[in-house]
Amino acid sequence: MSNGARRVLKELDDTFHFITVWMTYPDRATPTAAAYEFTIKNDVQGIAVSVRDNSAVYGSNGTLRSILNMKRFGQRAGDSKQSWGDPIEVWGQESTHRWLIFMRFIDRRTGRPSDALLGRECAHYSRFVDSQGSIQDGVWWRDNRDGSFSSVAEPRVRPQVG
Numbered sequence: 225m226s227n228g229a230r231r232v233l234k235e236l237d238d239t240f241h242f243i244t245v246w247m248t249y250p251d252r253a254t255p256t257a258a259a260y261e262f263t264i265k266n267d268v269q270g271i272a273v274s275v276r277d278n279s280a281v282y283g284s285n286g287t288l289r290s291i292l293n294m295k296r297f298g299q300r301a302g303d304s305k306q307s308w309g310d311p312i313e314v315w316g317q318e319s320t321h322r323w324l325i326f327m328r329f330i331d332r333r334t335g336r337p338s339d340a341l342l343g344r345e346c347a348h349y350s351r352f353v354d355s356q357g358s359i360q361d362g363v364w365w366r367d368n369r370d371g372s373f374s375s376v377a378e379p380r381v382r383p384q385v386g
Contacts, residue, residue, distance in 0.1 A: 225262065230283030241289045242319065246298035254293075259314050261321035262291045271324040290322050317359045321347060325360050327379055 229243055255259060265277045277365060279288045297311040325347055328337040343350035348361040355362025358374070364376040 225293070226282050229264075229288065229291060233283040233288065237266060238284050238287045241287065242292055242322075243288065243290075244292040244294060244315065246294045247296055248299065249296075251293065251295050254295075257293075257295070259294045259297060259318050261318045262293065263322060264288050264290055266322075268323065271323060272328050290319070290365060292318050294318070310313070313359065 225245070228245065232243055233240070251257075263273065263276075264282055264284070265279045265286065266273050266275055268279070269275060275284060279286050282288050282291070291316065294315060296309065297314055301307045301311050325342065326358055327341065328339055329341065331337070331338040331340070341350055341353050342348070343353070343361055349355045349358060351361065351363060353362040354365040357364040365373045366376045368374055
């Protein structure tokens with residue numbers, strides 16, 4: 225990925241925060257991931273992601289923040305706007321990993337940081353979190369006013385491994 229990023233930035237200038245890769249071959253390095261975001265530089269504090277800057281390795285002077293590897297999602301889409309709906313939703317979900325979903329909170333019972341709001345791979349909301357149907361999983365809970373709750377919406381993106 226670093227070689228490809230350096231070529232892109234050399235050709236098109238160091239003006240991109242994200243580079244998205246749409247592969248035409250299997251990615252053997254991450255066989256179980258449907259797609260993923262790889263953070264290059266993070267200068268945001270308080271989101272449980274360490275502050276770091278590896279942009280020089282990718283040919284950037286500090287502008288590049290992430291590479292989104294969409295793997296082979298583009299090959300699954302056709303030529304219509306409708307056929308690109310799922311790949312674009314997955315792209316949106318992967319791009320939000322740059323800022324979302326790594327938060328912890330201090331558990332008042334133990335006084336320690338907790339990841340109880342996190343679900344799948346500790347990089348998405350738990351299925352019990354009222355995320356109002358976020359693209360990062362969780363659900364939208366409706367208070368039934370009788371001490372119970374009902375799920376109104378399931379997570380919108382469920383990428384298939386491929």
